Amino acid sequence: MxxxxxxxxxxxxxxxxxxxxxxxxxxxxxxxxxxxxxxxxxxxxxxxxxxxxxxxxxxxxxxxxxxxxxxxxxxxxxxxxxxxxxxxxxxxxxxxxxxxxxxxxxxxxxxxxxxxxxxxxxxxxxNPLFDNPIDANGDGKLSKLEVLSLMTYDEVLTALDSDDDMSLTHDELLVLFGSETADFLNHQDRNDDGVMSFDEADEHHMDLEKVFERLDLDDSDYLEDGEGAGFYSVWTTILNSASTN
Incomplete structure (x- = not known):
């Protein structure tokens, strides 16, 4: 396995x-x-x-x-x-x-x-098991392989959608995007209503690889020094959902 x-x-x-x-x-x-x-x-x-x-x-x-x-x-x-x-x-x-x-x-x-x-x-x-849940090799940084092997963009959107309304507010997106939140929301919010609906996400053909690249602020091909911190929270939520279902 x-x-x-x-x-x-x-x-x-x-x-x-x-x-x-x-x-x-x-x-x-x-x-x-x-x-x-x-x-x-x-x-x-x-x-x-x-x-x-x-x-x-x-x-x-x-x-x-x-x-x-x-x-x-x-x-x-x-x-x-x-x-x-x-x-x-x-x-x-x-x-x-x-x-x-x-x-x-x-x-x-x-x-x-x-x-x-x-x-x-x-x-x-x-729960010490969750200390580095997606850093498979324990090097303290996340590669595209580590992220893309464990979750999909749709799963990430669902995990961020804390009120299950099929749209994401600035505060919900902040969990993953940090300082990039306002720019990301402005780009994705086609109708300028202040939120990104799942339909708008589909229209923009956004995917998890593009999200990874947006968060990779130093273009190192790794998320390190806090760049990928949001993914740890997102992955924990995905696991919780899988466990309860």
Whole structure:
């Protein structure tokens, strides 16, 4: 059996991870409160979960993948180098501050699109098997082969569609596209209604290889230093769906 298929079978047959109606969302109301987060993890645990290559650093692309902008990287990067240490992060930000960065509408709780990354962090902390679910060779970066062998573009769209309305808002696309979200949505949104419908996606003949190339900001033919962080969350959602079905 091929290595990718073996990986899929191992993950898909494992106990389904809890998302939205369990796990981090303790009261199953579809929202994630700060109280639920603070009882589930520390800031240090969250940073460790995000540090997929284990080098003890977080990089600008990872911050952009988390919050759509890189402002916090420059604010926290006190020594001006190309990475953030855990110490820099923890000296400049509390767990409450970290949580607030995901609350894009400022209502005090995280709805489904806002909580996407928090669920991934929780799953990584509590399910070590999912630490590098699609990095088959463990080199800390994603190749086209690793991504395209495990998922299709249609599966990615469905995974991002948190409210199952067959269209994707800016916040839903942000999970995967990070800093590229606005540009991607502007290109795909043919009728200028602010969302990308699945029909519009079909009309543009977009595919997963083109998505990979868009996310490969340094044209290295690999997604590294946070470029492919969204794919980890998407793959986890695809697995959850496969397990529950």
């Amino acid at each position: 091929a290595p990718f298929l073996l990986l899929f079978v191992a993950l898909a047959t494992a106990s389904p991870m809890k998302r939205q109606t369990g796990g981090l969302d303790v009261n199953a109301d579809g929202l994630v409160s700060y109280d639920e987060v603070v009882h589930a993890m520390s800031l240090h645990e969250a940073l460790t979960a995000l540090d997929r290559d284990g080098d003890g650093f977080l990089y600008l692309p990872q911050i952009i993948e988390l919050w759509g902008v890189g402002d916090k990287f420059y604010e926290l990067n006190t020594d001006g180098d190309d990475h953030l240490t855990f110490r820099e992060f923890e000296n400049g930000m509390s767990l409450q501050d970290f949580y607030n960065q995901f609350d894009f509408n400022g209502d005090g709780t995280l709805d489904v699109p806002e909580a996407y990354q928090m669920h991934f962090i929780y799953d990584t902390i509590n």
